[in-house]
Amino acid sequence: LASRIEGLNKFYGTEILASQRLRELAGDFFVFRSIDRVMPKGAIHDFEIYELLGERETFAANVTAMDYLLRWEKAYTVYK
Numbered sequence: 001l002a003s004r005i006e007g008l009n010k011f012y013g014t015e016i017l018a019s020q021r022l023r024e025l026a027g028d029f030f031v032f033r034s035i036d037r038v039m040p041k042g043a044i045h046d047f048e049i050y051e052l053l054g055e056r057e058t059f060a061a062n063v064t065a066m067d068y069l070l071r072w073e074k075a076y077t078v079y080k
Contacts, residue, residue: 004040008040029055034076035048035051
C-alpha cells in the first residue's frame with residue numbers, strides 16, 4: 001500500500017504523501033495538507049491522503065506558509 005501511495009506523488013505533483021493512519025501516528029510533530037480521497041489498486045477501501053509539509057515547529061514559523069495551508073484546507077473542505 002505504501003508503494004501505491006508513493007506512486008501517487010507524480011499524479012498530484014507532491015513529494016511525500018501519507019495515509020490517514022500515518023498522519024494520526026505522526027501526532028502534532030508534523031504538518032500535513034489534505035490532498036484527496038483515493039482507492040489505490042489493491043486497497044480494500046478508499047481513504048484520505050495527505051502531503052507531508054514539514055516539522056510543525058519549523059513550518060509554523062513561516063506565516064505565509066501557514067496562511068496558505070489554512071486557506072487550502074478551507075477550500076478543500078468546500079470541494080469535498
